[in-house]
């Protein structure tokens with residue numbers, strides 16, 4: 365499990381079910397720190413466990429000022445609607461329009477197992493919902509039209525081949 369590195373679609377781990385976190389020890393916090401590092405190295409605004417091959421209910425989100433750690437997150441309520449372009453570190457260079465709630469209230473633990481409720485809106489609500497989707501195996505590609513999806517599949521296969529060469 366020291367093998368935490370960014371996983372790119374179609375890596376099967378992105379679809380695997382995630383387990384809740386029950387132990388909040390130093391090793392756990394080190395892994396969270398590593399996720400935060402990987403997120404910042406790639407200029408991402410969010411990263412979920414499966415994206416680094418870690419099938420746990422863990423995500424980090426950077427709001428431009430601070431890092432949020434979401435462990436075992438549960439969506440309590442949502443409101444409003446927003447539509448905007450969304451990217452994902454597991455789909456490098458890809459952006460697609462996604463319709464989401466404008467506001468969301470999430471109950472989640474921090475890296476010490478302390479539970480709190482976070483209410484966010486706009487861009488950060490989008491990021492929270494995107495990362496929680498990852499924990500349920502839902503990916504950016506699932507929001508695309510069938511045509512866009514098949515073009516993307518071709519593009520990702522080409523990228524894979526390039527890496528092999």
Ligand SMILES: [Zn+2]
Pocket residue numbers: 451452453454494498
């Ligand atoms: Zn993503």
